[in-house]
Amino acid sequence: MTISAPRDRVEELTVGGGARLEELVDRESLAQLAASFADLSGVGVRVFDAEGKLLADAALAVELMSYLMTLRQAKSAVESTVSSVKNLDPGPVGQASMDGVSGGRYRVVALEHDGRRVGRLVFGPYFPPSLRDIPSTLIELEPNLDLDRARGLLTLAPRVTDDAMDRMAKHARATLDVVMFSGLRALLTGSMHLAAVRESYRELQSKQEKLQVAYDRLKELDRLKSNFLATVSHELRTPLTSIIGYSEMLLEGIAGEIVGEQREFVTTIREKGEQLLGLIKGLLDLSKLESGTMSLRKATMEVAPLVRDVAQTMAPHAKKKGISLHVALEPALPALWADAERLRQVLLNLVENAIKFTPASGSVTISARAAAMAAAGGGGEDGGLVLLGAQRAAVQFRVADTGIGIPESERQRVFDAFYQVDSSSTREQGGTGLGLSIVKRLVEGHEGTVHVEANAPQGTVFVVTIPLKRATLRP
Amino acid sequence: MQLDFVNRELTIKLVYYGPALSGKTTNLQALHRVAAPGSSGRLMTLETKDDRTLFFDLLPLSFRAQSGLAVRLKVFTVPGQVIHASTRRLVLQGADGVAFIADSRVSETQANTDSFMDLKDNLREHGLSLRQMPLVIQFNKRDLPNIRSDEEIAKLGAQGREPVYLAIAMRGAGVVESFIGLLHLTWSALDAEHDLGRKFGFDSTEFMNGVAQKLGEKRTTPELLAACVGGALDVLRPEAAP
């Protein structure tokens, strides 16, 4: 019978055909058991499995038998007895005896396990005390028999009564029964361990598959969402541009003078319209970035003018809030290979945030310096740097403020779309929570990194690192 | 069920299921105690920790019917603790009948329900339905205080389809009754499906009475079966018919 999975194995051992003797009892131990039994009883013992294979042989040298084996006729008679005994069926009672030509007796006992025959024990030869002399059959059979010598050897042969043999056989059987029981238990335990591990593995795998399916679905949904966003925001922009345009025209008095509250209302319409347009642009950017359809127009660009331009753009805004805006540039910054317009957008977003989340009389500093980053893109902090690639030259931008700061636990999440740190001050500031998610994607589009640090003694620093073009790898 | 035509041998698998500590192992121990030595093998307890079953217990019983058919019953318990879910499923595989051992205490009601749902799920995993499975329910630990009342169980039992037994497994009370009920249902289902009675010239009544006797019972099978409250013992499950 072939045995495949451990689960089937358990079934096979319990409700199926059961175990074979050889599986239940270690052969080495069986040999030792048989030897010690032979030692104790003075009678040889051999163990066969159900198919007649010899598993243990603790035959004892009986001098009479050895002598007979030197004679021609006797030898073949002894051999024939031994082979018949080997094949003797213990019958339904489970016990049988056979006498040999020497007068030696063999006892065959069935070994049962779980109600089934799994093997046989063969004891002998032993000589019943009732045997007084060499049997006449042997004398007739073997012309060369030295009767005196044979008689002398018979007195040395093991003498055991059938009763005693009964008890010994019973004892041997009981001992083996315990051994087989323990063997089966060990076998089952092992198989169950295996089966349980397999079953858990199977279970995990099927869960994993379900998760994968769910994940694929989510990804598909995400893609659909991006497409949807792109389409919808595009469609929204067109009428909105008209709304803004017309309200501007109204404000300019093209359709006649507007006064007082009218001007105030139209101004509000235009402001809100622009706010809405900003949001839609942001969404559009984000969905383009997410779907990977935003193309970056990279070119060689200088860092210093970019930073100064951003500062200039934001200066009025900072001034209005009573915040001082500084620029700190390292001399001789290397040129970047980047999309200048997008990098500008990154810095504008960060500076806008810095001003927004810094109270009056605070300060905001934009700085840039030459730096290096792991070529693999930010790996190596946990070791294995040597494997994760050489250092790559980069430019690092830092936007530092003295504002309300971002708690450690929120520093990852602020880059999620629509995520805003839940504080009342954020709520007051408005905004949609798209700025940083766009920043992150733009920076990643440049193979760069962005992260948040705390500013001492208070405030936030956003650190953006943009690598130089690959060709400028340091040696 | 395994059928060996050559040796005229039939092997049936019975599984004792239920929540942790409800007394599944105790049921087997009680059966082992009362079974005649020639009919019962050793009770094998596979891996325990603090007396909690980790893999399973196995009690092999064997009976020979007058027709010469050898019937081998392999009675298993599952580990009741929730964490051993996959082991329970493994042990349940190939079961011909299930005894659900519930803990009678009111506090254990939820655990009983959860375990029963778990049984249902695991049967389904094996492509079986609860309706097809010969099943008896035992409310064990009737000796404890704060248990669900006899009246309540009798009332619910009368409405359900499974025979329900009351037991104090620790003292052996109700154990043989539950077992005979389970064997009766299982045998009827197998007989209906495989026509065993005719194939083997097998007399079910004679066989069941023989089993009861070997379990030290003076009562006859009908008397033992009558110990159940509610449920249907004589009605063959329609799904089990060929």
Ligand SMILES: Nc1nc2c(ncn2[C@@H]2O[C@H](COP(=O)(O)OP(=O)(O)OP(=O)(O)O)[C@@H](O)[C@H]2O)c(=O)[nH]1
């Ligand atoms: N009072 C009382 N206690 C019982 C009865 N039957 C079992 N117990 C006790 O309940 C506890 C758990 O019994 P077990 O038979 O080991 O429970 P189990 O269902 O095999 O538990 P797991 O192997 O963990 O699934 C033991 O301490 C038993 O002595 C009963 O009828 N009455």
Ligand SMILES: Nc1ncnc2c1ncn2[C@@H]1O[C@H](COP(=O)(O)OP(=O)(O)OP(=O)(O)O)[C@@H](O)[C@H]1O
């Ligand atoms: N410099 C900063 N100091 C303190 N908190 C900040 C700072 N920059 C960002 N945050 C926090 O991160 C959140 C997300 O910023 P993000 O720029 O993505 O959104 P926003 O500024 O709220 O809205 P939007 O930029 O879309 O108008 C902010 O709402 C704020 O809670």
Ligand SMILES: [Mg+2]
């Ligand atoms: Mg922002």
Ligand SMILES: [Mg+2]
């Ligand atoms: Mg148990």
